[in-house]
Amino acid sequence: MVFPRRGHASSLRAPTAGFPVSFPDWPTPHSVTVRLQYNPISLELLNRTPFGRRPSFRPDGMRMTHATGKYADFAGLRERAVELRRAGYSLRQIRDELKIYNNDILHRLVKGEPPPTWTKRPNAKDDLRQKARELRLQGWTYDQIEAELGCSRSSVSLWVRDLPKPEPRYTPEEQRALMQAGLARLRATQNEERKRAKESATQEVGDLTERELFLTGVALYWAEGAKSKPYDRRERAVFVNSDPGVIRVYLAWLDLLGVSRERLRFRVLIHESADVDAAHRYWADLADADASVFARPTLKKHNPKTVRKNTGDDYHGCLVVTVARSAELYNRIEGWWSGIVAHAQARLR
Structure with a gap:
């Protein structure tokens, strides 16, 4: 036979017939609901403990909590x-x-x-804060207060943002005029700096030797000239550009290579809305050639929807310079460029 543990809920039940052993009755760790379900007993019995402690259960059967200690009141x-x-x-x-x-x-x-x-202990910058508020009330801006006190803009904003904003010194029209004047001075200064930088760089080049011109011309052609492809063999020297300086360097390079001017053919690429005759005269004068030797120009159709910037008297289109009987010249240009690339690759290792 298994005896119930002392304090177990089963110990509160009435002893069965023929069971001679009885146990004291006191509250157990199990819920009151379970005990009442099997053996309803009085509240006096539930609150009776062997150690004489204060009652632990309320009249509704729930356990009570007691506010004890010096913080009870x-x-x-x-x-x-x-x-x-x-x-x-x-x-x-x-x-x-x-x-x-x-x-x-x-x-x-x-x-x-x-x-x-x-x-309340004083903060480290209470004096600056007070000074900033005084200046703000006098109509100073954040920039002026920041420069005067040597503190950050965030600190100035934190100190004075509750104060009313000062009245603007200038009207919107005056502000725009001042801004435009400042931008004009800035652009003038920037233009002077650009001019000095370009003049200094021009002097750094010095005299150009024939070898330097030769290498420059090879690189220039490979960047702007027509090149033959494995799927489209075009072994002919054809050069196209709209920059007059680039055209001058290319013509000087051809003279260095001994290409006569009789072998050169010229053609103009230009929008049909531009002055074609003026473009012919411009390029003929630059190339020191007669305008009558120019081939028929290639005209690009005008698209009114396109907003073009290359318009006006400074627009002359592009000049195409073709060297007749230039298959050998083209192959040599390709070989020269391969040599330049090989030497450059060796320097990278």
């Missing part, structure tokens, strides 16, 4: 703490007076009561 402690706070006590003084060493309880007791003025 919270309302009285708060009343006393608020009284001390209003009398000018600090938190440490209230703690020592009421013997409350729990910071959480201490702050809850004085919640909502402002600290005394004498407990």
Whole structure:
């Protein structure tokens, strides 16, 4: 036979017939509901303990919780703490007076009561803050206050953002005029800097040797000239560009290679809306050639929807320079370029 454990719910049941053993009755860890279900007993019996402790169950059968300790009278402690706070006590003084060493309880007791003025320590920049507010009230801007006090803009904003904004010094029209004048001065300064940089770079080039011109021409042709492809063999020197300086360098390079001007053919690529005759005269004068030797120009149809920037008297289209009987010349150009690439690749290793 299995005997019930002492304090088990089964020990509260009435002994069965023929069972001679009885056990004391006192509350057990199991829920009251379970005990009442099997053997309803009185509240007096539930609250009777062998150690004489206070009752643990309410009349409805639920376990009671007791507010014990020195913080049980919270309302009285708060009343006393608020009284001390209003009398000018600090938190440490209230703690020592009421013997409350729990910071959480201490702050809850004085919640909502402002600290005394004498407990507030001054901030490191209180003097700057006061000065910033004075300047703001005088109509100073953030930039002026920042420059005057030597502090950050974020600090200035934090100090004076609650103050009214000063009246603007200038009307919107005056502000735009000042801005345009400032931009004009800035652009003039930038233009002067660009001019000085270009002049200095031009002087750095110095005299161009024949070898330097030769290598320059090879690279220039390989960048802007027509090239033969494995799927489209075109072994002919054809060069196209709209920059007059590039055309001059290319013609000087051809002269260095001994290509006579009689072998050169010229053609203009230009929009049909431009002045074709003026473009012919411009390129003929630049190439030192007669305009009558120019081939029929290639005209690009005008598209009104396109917003073009290359218009006006400075627009002359592109000049196509073709060298007649230039298959050998083209192959040599390709070989020269391969040599340049090989030497450059060796320097990269």
